[in-house]
Ligand SMILES: NC(=O)C1=CN([C@@H]2O[C@H](COP(=O)(O)OP(=O)(O)OC[C@H]3O[C@@H](n4cnc5c(N)ncnc54)[C@H](OP(=O)(O)O)[C@@H]3O)[C@@H](O)[C@H]2O)C=CC1
């Protein structure tokens with residue numbers, strides 16, 4: 001096993017599947033990972049058995065490199081890099097315990113594919129404002145990559161977006177291993193927004209699947225979704241970007257088609273007739289798309305971009321319109 005970066009100190013914030021997968025990659029590459037989880041019992045379980053009891057519990061950690069804790073201030077204080085990996089809805093309450101200077105001189109990476117509910121902000125925008133941190137000190141992790149496949153060490157690709165390409169390259173290096181390829185890209189906003197929007201699309205694909213629509217329809221939904229994402233990103237930030245790259249299209253495809261996708265699974269349940277509440281209760285994981293629909297729909301009230309899929313998902317999830325009615329309407333709009 002390589003110990004390429006023995007001196008890098010990482011704070012991993014979050015105890016879910018993605019935090020667990022990233023803690024595995026980073027620690028196995030030799031970094032020191034201080035790991036914040038919210039429950040004392042989970043920290044104790046990790047310390048006792050070397051496994052996260054609730055997510056990717058097959059992964060075994062080396063406790064000479066991984067240091068679980070419930071004290072977020074402590075974990076952050078020790079680190080050079082802070083990796084945020086809680087669902088977006090819990091970012092505020094998790095970081096509220098930190099004072100405004102806590103991230104000074106740190107580099108912050110958001111591994112979150114969601115927006116701050118209510119504020120409708122990207123996670124990096126929220127963190128940048130709350131901690132007075134320049135966006136040059138920040139990045140995001142994106143790309144088609146399910147935590148479950150990382151646990152199985154299946155070949156995966158990640159893209160690190162940051163306005164500072166050197167920072168993105170540095171973090172990419174910390175991630176590269178036998179089964180992870182990582183590369184740097186400059187389009188932080190575009191990558192972050194696309195990572196949020198692909199969850200909405202996957203959720204809506206799930207709804208259609210739950211209603212009995214097949215692969216033919218889903219392919220058309222995904223093709224139309226690419227155009228919807230392009231229009232939205234262009235209205236928001238019209239810099240040149242290649243949406244066919246894996247950070248954009250790849251992530252959309254894996255989420256729309258994978259058996260592991262929380263968003264697709266959640267949508268599928270809604271299409272089959274579950275209420276939003278019961279679908280959420282059935283899953284012990286978080287489908288970011290549910291919150292993202294509201295944020296993107298509200299951001300788009302000013303932009304007025306034509307976004308039929310996002311609007312359909314909003315009507316289904318927040319206005320209780322029957323899924324069959326909304327998908328029927330989409331059928332007529334798709335080309
Ligand atoms: N899973 C994946 O494959 C990938 C996920 N991501 C992104 O990573 C982010 C984290 O998701 P993921 O790891 O999948 O999460 P999971 O769905 O695996 O787990 C949910 C997480 O949310 C936590 N949680 C629930 N309620 C609260 C609360 N009130 N306060 C704080 N935390 C809470 C849970 O903590 P607890 O267990 O203590 O209840 C758990 O850590 C998301 O933005 C997701 O889109 C990105 C790429 C891949």
Ligand SMILES: O=C(CO)COP(=O)(O)O
Nearest residue numbers: 144145146260261262263
């Ligand atoms: O972003 C992901 C894969 O790249 C995870 O998507 P889900 O949250 O739908 O599982």
